[in-house]
Amino acid sequence: MPKERFEDALNKLEKIVSKLEEGDIPLEESLKLFEEGIRLSQFCNQKLDEAEKKVEILLKGKNRMLKPHPFDPSTSSEQTSMGKLEEEEEKV
């Protein structure tokens, strides 16, 4: 199943709201639209809060494979090259 995209969900929600506001929809159908609208707004909210704050840098480990490590840009000026980063990684 293709991943539902945030912007698509938001567009759908917009359409549902204006359709409801236009009126002339039977009650039962209105309720169905409403439920779908609630689901979409729930989904969008979830997407907004879903990701976890994380800043990582990819570094080469002992086996030369890249692995993510926490990255702090304020200390990065000491790490002047990939070589240096690798050395530090070796020590860890």
Add this chain to the structure above:
Amino acid sequence: MELPFRYILTVSELTQEIKDILEEKFPDIWVEGEVSNLKVPPSGHIYFTLKDDFCQIRAVLFKMQARALRFVPKDGLQVICQGRVGLYEKRGEYQLILETIEPKGIGALQLAFLQLKERLEKEGLFDPTHKKPIPMIPQKIGIITSPTGAVIQDMLHILERRFENLHILLYPVRVQGEGASSEIAEGIKYLNQLTDVDVIIIGRGGGSLEDLWAFNEEGVARAIFHSKIPIISAVGHETDYTIADFVADLRAPTPSAAAELAVRDKREVSNILSYLRGRLENQMIQMLQGYRTDLSYIRKIFKEPGKKIEQYFLRVDDLVNRLRVLTSWIFKKGGEKGLRLNEGLLLRNPMQRVKNIRLFIREANRRLEQNLRYSIEIQRQRVGGQLGKLNSLSPLSILQRGYSITVKLPSAQVLRDAAYVKEGDKVEVRLYRGNLFCRVEKTEGP
């Protein structure tokens, strides 16, 4: 006979001497002219003739040096060459053995840039149909740039300010110098292997054309083109354009701008969402309340509460309940959001549909009353008419007009003919008010 002294040289000796003279005289020179008759055999060395209006000289740029050239020399190009004069003994030919060639009038990098741009454009790498949309809310952003320096710090700062809970994955690369372009291309390929990166930013800060060169390399251009993940390129300052910018799905004028283009401001998006959700809810609540009001109104009109109307009431109540359940379900996550939404609800006007229904009912009612009044009026007028008729038929009303009734006494027979009485008979005359008792003095026929 004394033969004059003759110093006889071999061809080799002469050639060697010419070679020595030439090579000593022209060990390092700059020559300008036009490239013609250019050939690149499989060996990879570049052979051409350098000429001006009057003369020409053969020239060669060996493969080692040719590899360092960033542009492609072509016939007709005006160039400045650096090299020495060499002599190829086997053929007795002298030629320029070049170290490097520069296009005349335009920098070599500039020309290389233009040549690559033209070639890739023809190939369709810049075609807008290949551009992928940048997602509105990326879950994970890959950044390919130098881990040191202000650029990455600025980007991280902006990203965090706009969207505090982002996952950012930095792929560290050198952004200039030998090997930088292949590191960047590697990075793009690597991040494409991960399944959860939604957008990639590649970039670096400002610098000379030479500094930015990695982003003008074909390898980087092709890596960008083949990336399945949308790429924002952000190289140098606003005025710097690189090949990467043309191929990328989106060009940002600066790295900071790239950070802003990569994510929408979370509060902004959140507000849009709340607003839409508020409208959605408000609409539904208003609609159901409208139905409810309408029904109770109808119930008032029809004094006998029919079973059907009661059923409608139950149904509306059921819908309102379901709405409440749904509403509390949305907001059990955060009371604060619910509060904000409720404020929104209070601030917003009732929706048009409910207004319309109410207006319609009000109008209908007004017309109903009007009709009723009208029909009563008609009835009243009809009744009034009948009363009038009735009145006009009443003998009293005739008397009112001055007529009178005469009856014979004592029989009280109403007299319509003078012949019924004779002189001396007693009669009673009934007037509108009061009676006269009279004696007949004389009778006359009609």
